[in-house]
């Protein structure tokens with residue numbers, strides 16, 4: 001009888017002590033892994049990143065993978081195919097890593113950090129902010145999908161010649177992406193123009209912008225000296241002189257002044273540099289018809305979604321839009 005009581009007491013003791021030991025070990029393990037990650041503190045491999053919040057004008061410290069979730073939920077639609085969301089998760093993670101490398105001492109526009117929460121870098125919203133914008137129902141519907149896309153690609157980034165790439169992306173290419181040097185300063189071997197055939201569902205596939213001839217003349221003459229534009233002569237003074245192979249306007253000539261398509265796009269707020277224009281002398285308006293939305297370099301988000309709906313996996317989509325890249329894991 002006595003040995004039975006001893007036996008029961010022994011079992012009870014084990015039942016109480018064992019979970020405590022397990023929990024303590026678990027905590028130690030997690031703290032160790034966190035400290036290991038922190039000890040490789042060259043910003044790039046840190047578990048946390050500092051980000052400049054353009055609304056509150058303060059610096060926030062966020063878990064890196066949580067930051068990618070907030071970017072994905074802001075940059076992409078929850079309706080998009082999971083493989084397109086995974087492709088964007090890897091692109092956004094790569095883009096952030098690259099910026100952390102390039103702007104180690106802060107970006108000139110926000111010297112406190114390498115990345116901000118605005119589209120200037122890549123748009124990010126916190127969970128609280130997403131709830132405010134979209135409501136609880138939206139969070140219930142989509143948040144798990146964003147988490148899945150980020151968690152299932154955790155730590156994955158794109159490299160070219162073992163270097164982290166500048167993973168640029170945009171909304172809609174309009175049928176073909178663009179060589180990097182047509183839009184930005186340098187020619188990157190992995191940012192080559194490719195055909196993007198599956199993005200006609202994009203609401204921004206085509207666009208129209210109509211402005212009065214007066215406003216157009218004012219905008220142009222305020223920006224550039226020595227241009228003589230009037231309602232009467234305007235039709236003969238504007239000419240598109242050069243297009244890229246993707247049909248984007250490289251150069252437009254206005255009264256003898258050569259202006260890049262990109263300059264005009266920014267000046268007028270056009271959807272893209274793939275445009276045509278027409279002047280209506282009766283209504284005194286000038287209409288720009290655009291194809292695509294964004295700068296056109298790197299991955300087209302709508303193109304990625306189109307490929308995903310055709311059965312392509314996220315890595316196939318990335319390797320299609322970013323020429324010659326490999327996908328590595330940073331953790």
Ligand SMILES: [Zn+2]
Nearest residue numbers: 115116120121
């Ligand atoms: Zn920024």
